[in-house]
Amino acid sequence: MARMLEHAKPDQLVEVVLPYLWVALADGRVPANICVDACMTLRNAYGQLGVRAELLPVDLAVQSKDGGGTRYGSLTPSWRGTSWNGHCVLVLPDSERFVDATVEQFDEVREIGMGPMVGKVALSTISTQDGSMMEPGAQVVLQRGELVLAYTVAGPQALASIVEHPEAVAHADGHRRTGVNVASFTLVALRGEGVRGRAMQTPYPRLRALLRTVGDAPYEADESGDVRFRLPDHNGEERWLRLDEIPLPPSVPAAWPRS
Numbered sequence: 001m002a003r004m005l006e007h008a009k010p011d012q013l014v015e016v017v018l019p020y021l022w023v024a025l026a027d028g029r030v031p032a033n034i035c036v037d038a039c040m041t042l043r044n045a046y047g048q049l050g051v052r053a054e055l056l057p058v059d060l061a062v063q064s065k066d067g068g069g070t071r072y073g074s075l076t077p078s079w080r081g082t083s084w085n086g087h088c089v090l091v092l093p094d095s096e097r098f099v100d101a102t103v104e105q106f107d108e109v110r111e112i113g114m115g116p117m118v119g120k121v122a123l124s125t126i127s128t129q130d131g132s133m134m135e136p137g138a139q140v141v142l143q144r145g146e147l148v149l150a151y152t153v154a155g156p157q158a159l160a161s162i163v164e165h166p167e168a169v170a171h172a173d174g175h176r177r178t179g180v181n182v183a184s185f186t187l188v189a190l191r192g193e194g195v196r197g198r199a200m201q202t203p204y205p206r207l208r209a210l211l212r213t214v215g216d217a218p219y220e221a222d223e224s225g226d227v228r229f230r231l232p233d234h235n236g237e238e239r240w241l242r243l244d245e246i247p248l249p250p251s252v253p254a255a256w257p258r259s
Contacts, residue, residue: 005189010201014049015092018042018186019101019116025182035088035102036162037175042090042101044179047256048243049186050206053099056091056134057158058151062108065146072106075136075154082167086158089151091134094203096121098140103149112145177226184227184243187211188219209252210243 001020008016022042039055046053057077063069077086090099100117104110109117119142121134134140136155141148162168190199191211200208219229220240228240234247244255 001189005192005195008198010198011095011203013190013195013199013202014046014051014186014204014207015095015097015099016118017189018045018049018182019099019118021186021189022101022182023104023115025185035105036084036168037171038101039088039090040168040171040175041178041182042099043257044176045182045186046090046092046179048180048183048206049210050204050253050255051092052094052256053090053092055159055162056089056098057086057154057162058089058140059154060087060106061150061152062106063148063150064108070106070108073154075152075158077154077158077161079161079165079167084162084165084167086154086161088162091121098142098151100149100151103144108147109144109149112147114144117142117144117149180243181221181225181227184219184229187214187243191216206248206253206255209248210246213246213248 001017001024004017004020005013019042022038022045043053043055058073059075060072061069062072073087074085077084079085090101091097092099098117098119098121103117104115119140121140134153136153138153140151142151143149187210190196190207191214196211199211202208214229214231217229217231219227221227226242228242229246230238231241231246233239233241233245
Protein backbone atom coordinates (compact mmCIF):
# COMPACT_ATOMS: atom_id res chain seq x y z
CA MET A 1 0.00 0.00 0.00
CA ALA A 2 2.91 2.34 0.69
CA ARG A 3 4.06 1.91 -2.91
CA MET A 4 0.58 2.71 -4.17
CA LEU A 5 0.42 5.86 -2.09
CA GLU A 6 3.80 6.90 -3.47
CA HIS A 7 3.16 6.18 -7.15
CA ALA A 8 -0.59 6.13 -7.83
CA LYS A 9 -1.98 8.77 -10.14
CA PRO A 10 -4.60 11.19 -8.73
CA ASP A 11 -7.49 9.35 -10.37
CA GLN A 12 -6.31 6.05 -8.88
CA LEU A 13 -5.50 7.01 -5.30
CA VAL A 14 -8.81 6.49 -3.52
CA GLU A 15 -10.13 3.72 -5.71
CA VAL A 16 -7.05 1.54 -5.33
CA VAL A 17 -5.78 2.40 -1.86
CA LEU A 18 -9.07 2.00 0.03
CA PRO A 19 -9.63 -1.77 -0.47
CA TYR A 20 -5.98 -2.50 0.36
CA LEU A 21 -6.32 -0.43 3.53
CA TRP A 22 -9.50 -2.34 4.45
CA VAL A 23 -7.59 -5.62 4.16
CA ALA A 24 -4.76 -4.26 6.31
CA LEU A 25 -7.18 -3.02 8.98
CA ALA A 26 -9.10 -6.32 8.98
CA ASP A 27 -5.83 -8.22 9.58
CA GLY A 28 -7.53 -11.54 10.20
CA ARG A 29 -10.33 -10.10 12.33
CA VAL A 30 -12.79 -10.16 9.43
CA PRO A 31 -12.80 -13.45 7.49
CA ALA A 32 -11.87 -12.86 3.86
CA ASN A 33 -14.84 -14.85 2.60
CA ILE A 34 -17.42 -12.40 3.94
CA CYS A 35 -17.73 -10.63 0.62
CA VAL A 36 -21.14 -9.12 1.44
CA ASP A 37 -19.85 -7.51 4.65
CA ALA A 38 -16.74 -6.28 2.85
CA CYS A 39 -18.72 -4.75 -0.01
CA MET A 40 -21.27 -3.14 2.28
CA THR A 41 -18.47 -1.66 4.40
CA LEU A 42 -16.42 -0.45 1.45
CA ARG A 43 -19.48 1.01 -0.26
CA ASN A 44 -19.92 3.27 2.77
CA ALA A 45 -16.20 4.01 3.00
CA TYR A 46 -15.97 5.07 -0.63
CA GLY A 47 -19.17 7.06 -0.23
CA GLN A 48 -17.86 9.07 2.72
CA LEU A 49 -15.04 10.29 0.46
CA GLY A 50 -17.45 11.14 -2.35
CA VAL A 51 -16.91 8.06 -4.51
CA ARG A 52 -20.08 6.31 -5.67
CA ALA A 53 -19.84 2.52 -5.29
CA GLU A 54 -22.51 -0.09 -5.98
CA LEU A 55 -22.78 -3.78 -5.16
CA LEU A 56 -22.49 -6.22 -8.04
CA PRO A 57 -23.28 -9.93 -7.46
CA VAL A 58 -21.22 -12.12 -9.79
CA ASP A 59 -20.28 -15.64 -10.75
CA LEU A 60 -16.50 -16.09 -10.93
CA ALA A 61 -14.53 -18.63 -12.99
CA VAL A 62 -10.82 -18.84 -12.12
CA GLN A 63 -8.85 -20.49 -14.92
CA SER A 64 -5.21 -21.61 -14.70
CA LYS A 65 -2.69 -21.71 -17.55
CA ASP A 66 -3.11 -25.48 -17.93
CA GLY A 67 -6.77 -25.00 -18.79
CA GLY A 68 -8.15 -26.18 -15.47
CA GLY A 69 -10.39 -23.98 -13.43
CA THR A 70 -12.85 -23.55 -10.61
CA ARG A 71 -16.17 -21.71 -10.49
CA TYR A 72 -17.17 -19.67 -7.47
CA GLY A 73 -20.30 -17.73 -6.62
CA SER A 74 -23.56 -18.17 -8.49
CA LEU A 75 -25.82 -16.38 -10.94
CA THR A 76 -28.74 -17.36 -8.66
CA PRO A 77 -27.29 -16.95 -5.14
CA SER A 78 -29.24 -17.58 -1.95
CA TRP A 79 -28.83 -17.49 1.81
CA ARG A 80 -28.28 -20.45 4.10
CA GLY A 81 -28.90 -19.10 7.55
CA THR A 82 -26.50 -16.18 7.94
CA SER A 83 -24.27 -17.27 5.02
CA TRP A 84 -24.73 -16.11 1.43
CA ASN A 85 -23.60 -18.65 -1.18
CA GLY A 86 -22.71 -16.17 -3.93
CA HIS A 87 -19.86 -13.78 -4.63
CA CYS A 88 -20.09 -10.00 -4.54
CA VAL A 89 -17.85 -7.19 -5.80
CA LEU A 90 -18.17 -3.42 -6.17
CA VAL A 91 -18.39 -1.30 -9.28
CA LEU A 92 -17.39 2.39 -9.23
CA PRO A 93 -19.47 3.87 -12.06
CA ASP A 94 -17.84 7.30 -12.17
CA SER A 95 -14.34 5.91 -12.67
CA GLU A 96 -15.44 2.66 -14.35
CA ARG A 97 -13.52 0.52 -11.89
CA PHE A 98 -14.27 -2.95 -10.61
CA VAL A 99 -13.23 -3.86 -7.05
CA ASP A 100 -13.04 -7.40 -5.64
CA ALA A 101 -11.80 -6.85 -2.08
CA THR A 102 -12.12 -10.50 -1.03
CA VAL A 103 -10.70 -12.24 -4.09
CA GLU A 104 -7.99 -13.82 -1.91
CA GLN A 105 -10.57 -16.01 -0.21
CA PHE A 106 -9.91 -18.32 -3.15
CA ASP A 107 -6.81 -20.42 -2.53
CA GLU A 108 -5.25 -20.23 -5.98
CA VAL A 109 -5.59 -16.44 -6.03
CA ARG A 110 -4.28 -16.03 -2.48
CA GLU A 111 -1.13 -18.00 -3.37
CA ILE A 112 -0.13 -15.22 -5.77
CA GLY A 113 -0.28 -12.72 -2.90
CA MET A 114 -1.25 -9.49 -4.67
CA GLY A 115 -4.20 -8.44 -2.50
CA PRO A 116 -7.57 -7.12 -3.71
CA MET A 117 -8.42 -7.01 -7.42
CA VAL A 118 -9.04 -3.55 -8.89
CA GLY A 119 -9.52 -3.22 -12.64
CA LYS A 120 -11.06 -0.99 -15.29
CA VAL A 121 -14.33 -1.97 -16.95
CA ALA A 122 -16.44 -0.56 -19.77
CA LEU A 123 -19.77 0.50 -18.33
CA SER A 124 -21.73 1.14 -21.49
CA THR A 125 -24.95 0.02 -19.82
CA ILE A 126 -25.00 1.99 -16.57
CA SER A 127 -28.60 3.18 -17.08
CA THR A 128 -30.28 -0.21 -17.31
CA GLN A 129 -34.02 -0.36 -16.70
CA ASP A 130 -33.67 -2.13 -13.38
CA GLY A 131 -30.99 0.29 -12.14
CA SER A 132 -28.14 -2.23 -12.37
CA MET A 133 -24.65 -0.97 -13.09
CA MET A 134 -24.06 -3.64 -15.73
CA GLU A 135 -26.35 -5.87 -17.77
CA PRO A 136 -26.92 -9.38 -16.40
CA GLY A 137 -24.67 -11.80 -18.26
CA ALA A 138 -22.00 -9.17 -18.99
CA GLN A 139 -18.46 -10.41 -18.43
CA VAL A 140 -15.38 -8.80 -16.91
CA VAL A 141 -12.13 -10.68 -17.57
CA LEU A 142 -9.05 -9.75 -15.49
CA GLN A 143 -5.57 -11.23 -15.17
CA ARG A 144 -3.93 -12.10 -11.86
CA GLY A 145 -0.47 -13.61 -12.33
CA GLU A 146 -0.98 -16.61 -14.60
CA LEU A 147 -4.64 -16.89 -13.67
CA VAL A 148 -7.57 -15.57 -15.71
CA LEU A 149 -10.51 -14.37 -13.63
CA ALA A 150 -13.76 -14.24 -15.58
CA TYR A 151 -16.60 -12.51 -13.72
CA THR A 152 -20.18 -12.89 -15.01
CA VAL A 153 -22.71 -10.34 -13.76
CA ALA A 154 -25.78 -11.79 -12.05
CA GLY A 155 -29.25 -10.26 -12.41
CA PRO A 156 -31.30 -7.86 -10.25
CA GLN A 157 -32.77 -10.71 -8.21
CA ALA A 158 -29.27 -11.59 -7.02
CA LEU A 159 -28.73 -8.00 -5.87
CA ALA A 160 -32.11 -7.99 -4.12
CA SER A 161 -31.13 -11.21 -2.34
CA ILE A 162 -28.37 -9.21 -0.65
CA VAL A 163 -29.81 -5.79 0.11
CA GLU A 164 -33.31 -6.94 1.06
CA HIS A 165 -32.29 -9.85 3.26
CA PRO A 166 -32.86 -9.41 7.03
CA GLU A 167 -29.21 -10.26 7.73
CA ALA A 168 -27.98 -7.35 5.60
CA VAL A 169 -30.63 -4.98 6.94
CA ALA A 170 -29.77 -5.90 10.54
CA HIS A 171 -26.10 -5.08 10.02
CA ALA A 172 -26.57 -1.91 7.95
CA ASP A 173 -25.63 0.44 10.81
CA GLY A 174 -22.51 -1.59 11.56
CA HIS A 175 -21.44 -1.55 7.92
CA ARG A 176 -21.87 2.22 7.84
CA ARG A 177 -19.94 2.77 11.09
CA THR A 178 -17.07 0.56 9.98
CA GLY A 179 -17.08 2.22 6.57
CA VAL A 180 -16.75 5.66 8.17
CA ASN A 181 -13.74 4.42 10.15
CA VAL A 182 -12.07 2.91 7.08
CA ALA A 183 -12.66 6.19 5.22
CA SER A 184 -11.12 8.09 8.16
CA PHE A 185 -7.90 6.06 8.05
CA THR A 186 -7.84 6.51 4.27
CA LEU A 187 -8.10 10.28 4.70
CA VAL A 188 -5.19 10.20 7.14
CA ALA A 189 -3.11 8.29 4.57
CA LEU A 190 -4.06 10.67 1.75
CA ARG A 191 -3.11 13.80 3.70
CA GLY A 192 0.42 12.53 4.23
CA GLU A 193 3.52 14.23 2.88
CA GLY A 194 4.07 13.44 -0.79
CA VAL A 195 0.49 12.23 -1.22
CA ARG A 196 -1.75 15.18 -0.36
CA GLY A 197 -0.88 17.16 -3.49
CA ARG A 198 -2.01 14.32 -5.75
CA ALA A 199 -5.04 13.62 -3.56
CA MET A 200 -6.14 17.23 -4.05
CA GLN A 201 -6.18 16.56 -7.80
CA THR A 202 -8.70 13.72 -7.52
CA PRO A 203 -12.03 14.28 -9.30
CA TYR A 204 -14.01 14.06 -6.04
CA PRO A 205 -15.07 17.44 -4.54
CA ARG A 206 -16.07 15.84 -1.23
CA LEU A 207 -12.62 14.30 -0.74
CA ARG A 208 -10.90 17.58 -1.57
CA ALA A 209 -13.14 19.45 0.89
CA LEU A 210 -12.38 16.93 3.64
CA LEU A 211 -8.65 17.24 3.04
CA ARG A 212 -8.88 21.04 3.29
CA THR A 213 -11.07 20.94 6.41
CA VAL A 214 -9.18 18.25 8.30
CA GLY A 215 -5.73 19.54 7.38
CA ASP A 216 -3.24 18.31 9.97
CA ALA A 217 -5.80 18.02 12.77
CA PRO A 218 -4.95 15.38 15.39
CA TYR A 219 -6.95 12.16 15.33
CA GLU A 220 -7.41 9.17 17.59
CA ALA A 221 -9.08 5.78 17.53
CA ASP A 222 -10.83 4.56 20.67
CA GLU A 223 -10.98 0.98 21.94
CA SER A 224 -13.99 0.20 19.75
CA GLY A 225 -12.16 1.38 16.63
CA ASP A 226 -14.08 4.64 16.15
CA VAL A 227 -11.84 7.32 14.63
CA ARG A 228 -12.26 10.98 15.55
CA PHE A 229 -10.56 14.21 14.50
CA ARG A 230 -10.06 17.24 16.79
CA LEU A 231 -11.93 19.97 14.90
CA PRO A 232 -14.49 22.78 15.42
CA ASP A 233 -18.10 21.59 15.38
CA HIS A 234 -21.07 23.49 13.87
CA ASN A 235 -20.89 25.95 16.78
CA GLY A 236 -17.17 26.56 16.42
CA GLU A 237 -16.33 24.59 19.56
CA GLU A 238 -13.39 22.18 19.25
CA ARG A 239 -14.44 18.59 19.78
CA TRP A 240 -13.48 15.06 18.76
CA LEU A 241 -15.62 14.47 15.66
CA ARG A 242 -16.24 11.41 13.54
CA LEU A 243 -15.74 11.89 9.82
CA ASP A 244 -19.49 12.03 9.21
CA GLU A 245 -19.85 14.74 11.89
CA ILE A 246 -17.33 17.19 10.41
CA PRO A 247 -19.02 20.39 9.18
CA LEU A 248 -18.44 21.02 5.47
CA PRO A 249 -19.56 23.92 3.26
CA PRO A 250 -23.11 23.51 1.92
CA SER A 251 -21.78 23.34 -1.63
CA VAL A 252 -19.94 20.08 -0.90
CA PRO A 253 -21.72 17.00 -2.33
CA ALA A 254 -23.31 14.69 0.21
CA ALA A 255 -21.79 11.31 0.99
CA TRP A 256 -22.96 8.20 -0.85
CA PRO A 257 -25.22 6.29 -0.72
CA ARG A 258 -27.87 8.96 -1.00
CA SER A 259 -31.51 8.28 -0.19
